[in-house]
Amino acid sequence: METVFISKLKPFLDAVAGQMELYVPKRADRYYVYTKYDSFKTEAEFNNIRACTPAKQFLLPMCELAAAFPGPFEPKDVKPFAVFGLKDCDLHSLEILDKVFLDEEFRDPFYAKRRENMFIISSDCSEPAESCFCNIFDGRPFAQNGFDLNVSKTRDGFIIEAGSDKGTAFLKEHCDIFADVPQALLNERDRNRQTAKNQLEQNNADLRFDAPIKEIMENSYDSDVFDTQAKGCIECQACTRICPTCHCFYLYDTKRSDYFAKMKMWDSCMRQAYAAVAGGANPNKVLGDRLKHRLMHKFVYFIDRYGVNMCVGCGRCVDAEAGKVDLRSVLKKLSEEFKGKARKAKVAK
Amino acid sequence: MNRNPYQPVNGRIVDIIDESPTIKTFVVVPEEQIRFQTGQFVELTLPGEGEAPFTPSSSPADSEKMEITIMKAGRVTALLHRCQKGQQVGIRGPYGNGYPVDTFVGKEVYIVGGGVGLAPIRSLFLTLVDRIKDFKRVVCRYGAKTPADFIYKNALFGSWQNINGVNIKLTVDNADGEWNGNVGVVTTILTPEDVDIKNAAAVVCGPPVMMMFATHRLLEFGFDPQDIYLSMEKNISCGIGKCGHCMLGKYYVCKDGPVFTYDQIKDYPNIWA
Numbered sequence: 001m002e003t004v005f006i007s008k009l010k011p012f013l014d015a016v017a018g019q020m021e022l023y024v025p026k027r028a029d030r031y032y033v034y035t036k037y038d039s040f041k042t043e044a045e046f047n048n049i050r051a052c053t054p055a056k057q058f059l060l061p062m063c064e065l066a067a068a069f070p071g072p073f074e075p076k077d078v079k080p081f082a083v084f085g086l087k088d089c090d091l092h093s094l095e096i097l098d099k100v101f102l103d104e105e106f107r108d109p110f111y112a113k114r115r116e117n118m119f120i121i122s123s124d125c126s127e128p129a130e131s132c133f134c135n136i137f138d139g140r141p142f143a144q145n146g147f148d149l150n151v152s153k154t155r156d157g158f159i160i161e162a163g164s165d166k167g168t169a170f171l172k173e174h175c176d177i178f179a180d181v182p183q184a185l186l187n188e189r190d191r192n193r194q195t196a197k198n199q200l201e202q203n204n205a206d207l208r209f210d211a212p213i214k215e216i217m218e219n220s221y222d223s224d225v226f227d228t229q230a231k232g233c234i235e236c237q238a239c240t241r242i243c244p245t246c247h248c249f250y251l252y253d254t255k256r257s258d259y260f261a262k263m264k265m266w267d268s269c270m271r272q273a274y275a276a277v278a279g280g281a282n283p284n285k286v287l288g289d290r291l292k293h294r295l296m297h298k299f300v301y302f303i304d305r306y307g308v309n310m311c312v313g314c315g316r317c318v319d320a321e322a323g324k325v326d327l328r329s330v331l332k333k334l335s336e337e338f339k340g341k342a343r344k345a346k347v348a349k
Numbered sequence: 350m351n352r353n354p355y356q357p358v359n360g361r362i363v364d365i366i367d368e369s370p371t372i373k374t375f376v377v378v379p380e381e382q383i384r385f386q387t388g389q390f391v392e393l394t395l396p397g398e399g400e401a402p403f404t405p406s407s408s409p410a411d412s413e414k415m416e417i418t419i420m421k422a423g424r425v426t427a428l429l430h431r432c433q434k435g436q437q438v439g440i441r442g443p444y445g446n447g448y449p450v451d452t453f454v455g456k457e458v459y460i461v462g463g464g465v466g467l468a469p470i471r472s473l474f475l476t477l478v479d480r481i482k483d484f485k486r487v488v489c490r491y492g493a494k495t496p497a498d499f500i501y502k503n504a505l506f507g508s509w510q511n512i513n514g515v516n517i518k519l520t521v522d523n524a525d526g527e528w529n530g531n532v533g534v535v536t537t538i539l540t541p542e543d544v545d546i547k548n549a550a551a552v553v554c555g556p557p558v559m560m561m562f563a564t565h566r567l568l569e570f571g572f573d574p575q576d577i578y579l580s581m582e583k584n585i586s587c588g589i590g591k592c593g594h595c596m597l598g599k600y601y602v603c604k605d606g607p608v609f610t611y612d613q614i615k616d617y618p619n620i621w622a
Contacts, residue, residue: 069357071356071359103590106604221618255397283583283597284622305599
């Protein structure tokens with residue numbers, strides 16, 4: 001695959017925006033949020049860490065029309081669009097969402113249309129946040145695959161690498177704005193990546209599990225940790241809304257001026273009535289049970305079903321949490337408890 | 350499957366039958382034929398109001414129309430109960446796995462039902478009766494709150510009682526003056542002598558508490574957890590294994606169920622709630 005160099009970000013972003021709608025990260029207070037790129041108005045910024053908002057915003061809108069009555073209603077065509085600044089954790093989250101929404105038996109046509117037309121320009125994380133823990137789940141501070149183009153920042157400018165045929169075609173088409181990459185910059189990129197990796201490992205040095213996370217969780221169905229940790233939860237649901245892999249939704253029917261609509265809206269398994277049925281039964285009436293279900297889904301059920309866990313370690317839930325639940329502490333506590341149980345079992349033998 | 354899975358097929362309610370003070374059967378004719386297997390469910394939309402999952406209570410052999418028996422339990426079902434003949438509805442599905450009728454061949458089928466749980470069972474019952482010679486026997490134990498709460502009364506007290514190879518016993522939680530049958534919850538009419546446990550499949554459908562007690566009773570009789578089939582009621586919404594509301598452990602009740610063996614789900618938390 002092609003790798004090229006460009007000294008400034010702007011001509012590159014302009015070239016992308018010349019072909020399709022482009023969304024870029026824009027600093028807002030301590031975080032980055034996405035905005036539509038306008039060559040005249042938007043500053044070309046390189047986000048050192050993941051944006052605050054997850055990549056799912058481009059594929060699963062918070063609320064959308066899913067069906068109409070009388071039908072039929074089919075999704076509208078989606079024009080190609082590009083997103084710049086997605087990180088390795090974001091790309092992993094897309095792989096996870098693909099498993100659910102591009103499932104062969106029931107493909108979600110709304111998701112599929114957007115996904116097919118999404119041009120992904122990822123970038124390296126030069127400054128992992130304190131809350132980032134992707135390294136625990138095989139993530140890295142730079143993209144490994146799943147991108148069309150990837151951008152790495154160096155002292156002199158930006159290295160752009162193609163990761164797909166679409167990306168290679170783009171670089172070839174715009175070869176006039178790019179230069180060859182000096183070997184020294186490639187070396188610098190490797191050094192930067194290693195530094196960020198070391199930083200992550202240092203940040204999460206005490207977040208080490210003694211067994212695979214699934215095994216720990218499967219031994220935790222009876223644990224009190226969920227109830228005690230849930231005491232710090234104020235039910236703001238921010239953790240699930242901001243999670244790049246949480247994808248629960250709610251279907252509801254409503255009346256429009258000239259038709260009836262079936263809407264599809266984000267939902268949260270932390271909401272009390274989430275699993276309640278009309279007859280009144282609710283398997284997760286208790287907050288601790290909802291926290292348990294959420295984590296079991298991420299670390300047991302999703303693995304059982306799709307072979308991978310449903311957490312990418314982006315730490316967004318840690319940042320967004322308005323209460324006092326920190327996913328890392330919950331996992332750490334469960335791991336410690338598991339270790340204790342394993343030790344007792346050994347002694348008993 | 351290329352169609353929008355959230356888009357219902359248009360349909361119409363052509364008849365409404367009062368079954369009990371809180372239960373009605375709606376006869377629905379979809380504009381496109383919907384073929385289902387017994388035990389599978391559909392999502393019924395009342396346009397602009399809401400959608401809810403129901404297992405048709407009619408035989409899958411009737412491909413022109415489908416009967417859906419609905420208890421007034423929540424917002425959507427209360428609105429459905431107010432509907433008149435001719436009401437337009439939407440239907441999505443069928444979804445889920447249905448009852449594995451072919452695996453019952455040569456066995457006794459032990460059906461335990463409660464309340465509106467008889468709706469999916471009626472569809473199963475009609476399917477079994479269609480090929481009754483394939484099964485050793487169909488034994489049915491069914492309970493309602495009061496005699497007035499029995500549904501499909503004509504069949505239950507009439508034609509079904511006279512089918513060769515079928516044995517039906519009924520009970521009520523609370524009797525009135527006319528009732529001279531058993532009084533007590535459905536587990537009080539289950540006995541180990543009802544069926545040849547080693548060569549039987551049990552099918553349980555009803556309110557969660559009734560299902561829990563019935564399952565425990567069947568286990569006491571010596572039923573293998575793999576031979577107890579449960580119709581699980583969860584908050585089914587999308588029907589296609591995505592929205593997450595109906596999750597039961599790793600399973601999506603809408604896609605992997607709604608029929609599970611007890612063996613499949615027994616180790617997950619809060620299965621009866």
